[in-house]
Amino acid sequence: MTEITLADVEAAVKTIAATALKNEQYFCELDSYAGDADFGVSLASGFRAVEQDWQALDRSSIGAFLLKISLIISKNVGGCSGPIWGTAFMRAGALSKDRTSITLEDLDKMLTAAIEGIQKRGGAQLGDKTLLDALIPIRDIVHDSAGKPGADARDVLKRATAAANEAIERTKNLVAKRGRQQFVGDRSIGTPDPGIVAIATMMNDLCAQFGVAKPAPNEN
Amino acid sequence: MTEITLADVEAAVKTIAATALKNEQYFCELDSYAGDADFGVSLASGFRAVEQDWQALDRSSIGAFLLKISLIISKNVGGCSGPIWGTAFMRAGALSKDRTSITLEDLDKMLTAAIEGIQKRGGAQLGDKTLLDALIPIRDIVHDSAGKPGADARDVLKRATAAANEAIERTKNLVAKRGRQQFVGDRSIGTPDPGIVAIATMMNDLCAQFGVAKPAPNEN
Amino acid sequence: MKKFVNDPAKFVPEMLEGIALANEGRLKYEPRYNIIYRADRPSKDHVSVIQGSGSGHEPAHVMTVGPGMLDAASPGNVFAAPPMEYCLECIKLMNSPKGVLVLINNYQGDRMNWDMAIEMAEAEGINVKSFIIDDDVAVQNSSYTIGRRGVAGNFFVMKACGAAAERGASLEQLLDVAKKVNANVRSMGVALTSCTPPAKGKPIFEIGDDEMEVGVGIHGEPGRRRDKLKPADAIVDEIFDAVSKDLPFKSGDRVALMINGLGGTPPSELYVLYRRAAQRAKGLGLNVVRNYVGNYCTSLEMAGASLTLLKLDKEIEDLLAAPAEIAVRVF
Amino acid sequence: MKKFVNDPAKFVPEMLEGIALANEGRLKYEPRYNIIYRADRPSKDHVSVIQGSGSGHEPAHVMTVGPGMLDAASPGNVFAAPPMEYCLECIKLMNSPKGVLVLINNYQGDRMNWDMAIEMAEAEGINVKSFIIDDDVAVQNSSYTIGRRGVAGNFFVMKACGAAAERGASLEQLLDVAKKVNANVRSMGVALTSCTPPAKGKPIFEIGDDEMEVGVGIHGEPGRRRDKLKPADAIVDEIFDAVSKDLPFKSGDRVALMINGLGGTPPSELYVLYRRAAQRAKGLGLNVVRNYVGNYCTSLEMAGASLTLLKLDKEIEDLLAAPAEIAVRVF
Ligand SMILES: Nc1ncnc2c1ncn2[C@@H]1O[C@H](COP(=O)(O)OP(=O)(O)O)[C@@H](O)[C@H]1O
Ligand SMILES: Nc1ncnc2c1ncn2[C@@H]1O[C@H](COP(=O)(O)OP(=O)(O)O)[C@@H](O)[C@H]1O
Ligand SMILES: [Mg+2]
Ligand SMILES: [Mg+2]
């Protein structure tokens, strides 16, 4: 199947919300090595609010739904994560305003818009050791199969997850160049970036959610 | 001999000054259990100044000499020790203004005046667990032999030292009622009073100085 | 954790409630968005000067709300920039026909949240401008940095802008004041201990009993290096040199000199530091016409201090001398 | 020892030098006797109000020298009353035809040194009177005590007497003011950590990571009991009850409420405490017309706080509202 329905999007958001809450302590821990140890709390405070408002969320379209998520994040999340995640959901939502299902092409465009929004907001580039180092490879994999006949969203998810996992190791030894981390300079070398780990963890939980076998390490 | 000369008094003061400096840390330690840990520093700061001014000290009489000691202490010692030790030397000095030698009767009167001065200044009584619990027994022993035919100052020193040593044990389990110690209330039980220990230590060093065999424990 | 705290999640709201209770009639509190604001603002005759960054730096910034200084502040959680919506609501609440000036310390989180809020406020037709404060010389050399951090020097920007706004300055004029003060202020700090955000419950970094962090950030970010503890004078000498050489400050300059406590260092030690700093300033031929010794921008209960030098001109000197009445008072 | 200090023996003199350097022209420094005094005092038209106790409580007392508060202070070493001669020289230096008032915290060492100095000053024909401050309710029940300790409440006695003296009150009138304020002020403190006098280099008492000392003295003297750490509100409730029941304070009373930091506790936590204290005061029907939140009487870098309530009447309220300009300034 290549169609992604509103129900799929809802399920996906519910899944990553659960990921954020389950890993609150762990994500703080990751942020404490080179950052200021609040990433887990910031992310969780946003997705906890999402869960609280869950019933009341606007479900008239995928876009309306994502924009609401963006607003909840902007309202509850401080630090760098608020603007980054809020911007991402806003940009993605803007492109799916009155759609109740989207294709991989749409998803490609939405991810690209989200990435551009994050870059405009925070000025980070690929290789700056931020969650973009996970998001961009994910988008590229979606892009490759977008429009390809017989492309399967579940297969795309599997390969994208592998790419996200890979990003953790690949960026581990880079120097963080954004957020509070940047001030640590070289001290950030060797510690994984919390944002990248968060994206990868969410991707793996999405695999479980959609019954896709988690990719083995380095499978691609 | 029953005569105590200006030279003896000088030697005695030099001895207790040395005692105060040698034991600075130890006396602070004692004051730290139930007090504010400054007794050693306070006492030492006074007697250090005495040693520094030693050459210049007025030696025209025993009284003049003791009054000068009192002034140096009042100038350099804070806390309770300044007024207590300063008052003691002042009162003793006032009674030996133009004397170059004194008898045991004189010493008895001088100690009594010092004790009364301390009590007037700080309001402590025998049994309040202050250095008075050592000074008063010392005075009593001097008093007994004062004027007695054949009384020997060196023998008096020995017995007075024994009494001071005894005071430490006797008062150990009392509740301190003066100085910072008082606020500790029952927590002062079981710890010796720094002032009493200081007096006893000085007496033992005086025995050594004047070639008197230190009394065996509980000898009297 | 040796702290006076109830539910750690409520630490900031309860602090703000305390500020409001201590300033009834003068300051108001909007609990939904962590906003403390002047009861007599916004005013159509005055630009509103506002601030909002992570909590844990008190009195910066929320305790400097009051006549002659900030008109409002919307702090985030401890060490976390306020959510975009707090910033937006703070701008809206202080919207004045003369405009709104947002003073931002140079941290990515603070900048991104305020930038978004400002974009949205402008979309709603609000006249709002922002200014970035970056006075910390410690990390100037980290090439890829988004720039220097904003630390205790922000006090002078807030004080000068607050005084000018009180006198009716325009938004453009205030931006010039902020620019001038920020261009002439330099700071650097030293930490002797770490500190513990209530929600974290553990120190944000480890440091040995005989160590200090030279050039520490106000969120405990590492500075230039970890070093053995040194005598007070040697510590002042190092940060004084780093700060004074940066502008550079020159003989004959009229300056304000600040020794800022990071939260856990008592007044007695701050004056021991000030002694040396004043001696060094004299040695350099600086004319210290205003001095500040106390807690101005803290890192929770961190033991440590920072030194700030501000080069004065008539205008700034006059603005610093203007009266102000804020939450933090000695009387 | 995590402190900014050079030679520990010089800690107090160097702090005093720092105060003098920060107040050139306004305050003078007499290094021989640790005296910081107003450049414009003594004055033949004003009673001189002076103080002198152990150091380590800054801003009390030496940093409160200035117009409207103390005319001079002669502190001793950290936690040690000043030597008699310092006291005597301070009295002589501030000798005024209108007289000299010595404010003394109720500690044996302070009392004895000042008593001796006053006797000698009187012998020299100086008109000097003293007043003993004892506002700490924590140890009221230790039978053999020489009385309550003097703690943060001394701020109000100094402030009121300073303001009255500035207005030309007579020595007798000042004694009445001091008496009235002291009779209506009550305090109690809680320590979360110990503190380390520079010369000692070690904490003055041990306390567990989960413990607090309820009713602690400002020299770390034990209070009522050692207890497990409690939430901020529970701590405030206990000391508020102890303090408010002592006078007792009654519904309708106009009061000043102070949350005093013991040195190592940051402003954020003090306002969390103030929040509850203000709520409790309202609950009791007290009318808090003046509040004070900050470091007024510290114990070096001790983490902890004390609560002080002062019952006001028109005269005291008016004296507290009078301006004062002291070493410790926010501006
Ligand atoms: N400019 C940026 N662009 C993209 N992602 C960023 C940027 N800055 C930080 N991040 C991501 O956010 C994470 C940190 O988030 P968080 O801890 O909430 O922010 P802060 O640094 O303000 O405490 C980092 O791990 C990184 O992946
Ligand atoms: N009122 C008093 N009368 C006599 N001796 C006293 C009195 N108060 C204290 N002392 C003695 O002084 C000693 C403490 O001296 P010190 O530590 O210098 O004073 P402080 O208690 O002010 O720190 C005590 O051990 C006690 O022997
Ligand atoms: Mg972070
Ligand atoms: Mg002592």
Ligand SMILES: [Mg+2]
């Ligand atoms: Mg953060």
Ligand SMILES: [Mg+2]
């Ligand atoms: Mg003492």
